[in-house]
Amino acid sequence: MNPVIVVHGGGASSISKDRKERVRQGIIKAAEEGYRILRDGGSAVDAVEGAVTFLENHPEFNAGCGSVLNVNGDVEMDASIMNGKDLSAGAVSAVRCIANPIKLARLVMEKTTHCFLTDQGAAKFAAAMGVPTIPKEQLVTERNVKRLEKEKGALKSDCQQDLGTVGAVALDSKGNVAYATSTGGIVNKMVGRVGDTPCIGSGGYADNDIGAISTTGHGESILKVNLARLTLFHVEQGRTLEEAADMALGYMKSKLRGLGGVILVSKAGDWAVKWTSTSMPWAAAKDGKLHSGIDLNETSVADLP
Numbered sequence: 001m002n003p004v005i006v007v008h009g010g011g012a013s014s015i016s017k018d019r020k021e022r023v024r025q026g027i028i029k030a031a032e033e034g035y036r037i038l039r040d041g042g043s044a045v046d047a048v049e050g051a052v053t054f055l056e057n058h059p060e061f062n063a064g065c066g067s068v069l070n071v072n073g074d075v076e077m078d079a080s081i082m083n084g085k086d087l088s089a090g091a092v093s094a095v096r097c098i099a100n101p102i103k104l105a106r107l108v109m110e111k112t113t114h115c116f117l118t119d120q121g122a123a124k125f126a127a128a129m130g131v132p133t134i135p136k137e138q139l140v141t142e143r144n145v146k147r148l149e150k151e152k153g154a155l156k157s158d159c160q161q162d163l164g165t166v167g168a169v170a171l172d173s174k175g176n177v178a179y180a181t182s183t184g185g186i187v188n189k190m191v192g193r194v195g196d197t198p199c200i201g202s203g204g205y206a207d208n209d210i211g212a213i214s215t216t217g218h219g220e221s222i223l224k225v226n227l228a229r230l231t232l233f234h235v236e237q238g239r240t241l242e243e244a245a246d247m248a249l250g251y252m253k254s255k256l257r258g259l260g261g262v263i264l265v266s267k268a269g270d271w272a273v274k275w276t277s278t279s280m281p282w283a284a285a286k287d288g289k290l291h292s293g294i295d296l297n298e299t300s301v302a303d304l305p
């Protein structure tokens with residue numbers, strides 16, 4: 001099986017030119033990192049964790065350092081990961097003061113008998129696993145302080161913001177698929193608000209008999225339609241990845257006016273990226289080629305290093 005990895009950097013409205021370049025470089029580096037892990041014999045789970053960790057550490061993306069701020073100006077993060085081999089899954093929500101929520105989600109998956117830990121329980125588990133805490137200021141960027149101020153000043157919140165939730169899907173050489181998704185959520189959210197990202201079936205899904213998917217977009221809408229599992233259901237019914245993504249995103253838009261994006265890989269190694277938000281930074285690596293883009297009808301192809 002030829003390994004494949006696809007990554008996304010969330011939905012976005014208008015990205016400034018400067019920022020676009022940084023986002024483009026970041027998303028490409030994340031795909032390269034994931035692909036390197038796969039080529040070195042790593043598993044699909046290793047690859048999606050590696051790519052998402054890279055993006056959590058990148059301040060331009062809404063996950064880890066770079067997360068948007070809640071109504072109190074604090075960072076509360078959600079993340080989930082799933083192994084398509086045995087449907088094992090791990091998730092954390094409303095976690096604070098750690099650098100990489102996706103790593104904690106993987107620990108939940110592999111070191112507990114549970115799927116999902118939240119808030120204080122997740123923090124206790126992190127401490128027990130030796131995950132270091134970091135000062136909360138370390139996750140807060142200048143850009144996000146300004147963004148919260150702007151949001152609080154705004155009369156009505158716009159559902160489509162310039163954000164950057166991150167996610168990855170991968171297929172490894174043994175035919176195993178996995179997904180990982182991580183976010184700071186939505187700017188100015190209530191304390192304790194949990195979105196789609198840590199919810200298995202909404203923020204993502206992975207099953208070796210079908211494929212893997214990671215989602216981004218308006219969390220409340222994604223939760224209501226179970227966007228990830230819904231899309232894979234259409235794949236199971238014989239639709240192509242593109243058709244399935246169009247159907248599920250179309251359903252979410254028509255029912256709820258909710259916008260979002262998805263990245264997919266099938267068990268056969270096909271991949272697809274689709275979104276209804278204005279743009280979505282993405283990159284895909286397969287067969288030594290790196291495909292990437294941000295806006296509609298804009299795809300570049302390059303040789304992988």
Ligand SMILES: CC(C)C[C@H](NC(=O)C[C@H](N)C(=O)O)C(=O)O
Nearest residue numbers: 010011163164165185195217219
């Ligand atoms: C407007 C959308 C496309 C922006 C998108 N937001 C999320 O994915 C938020 C996450 N699903 C949640 O609800 O917690 C982003 O961050 O890029």
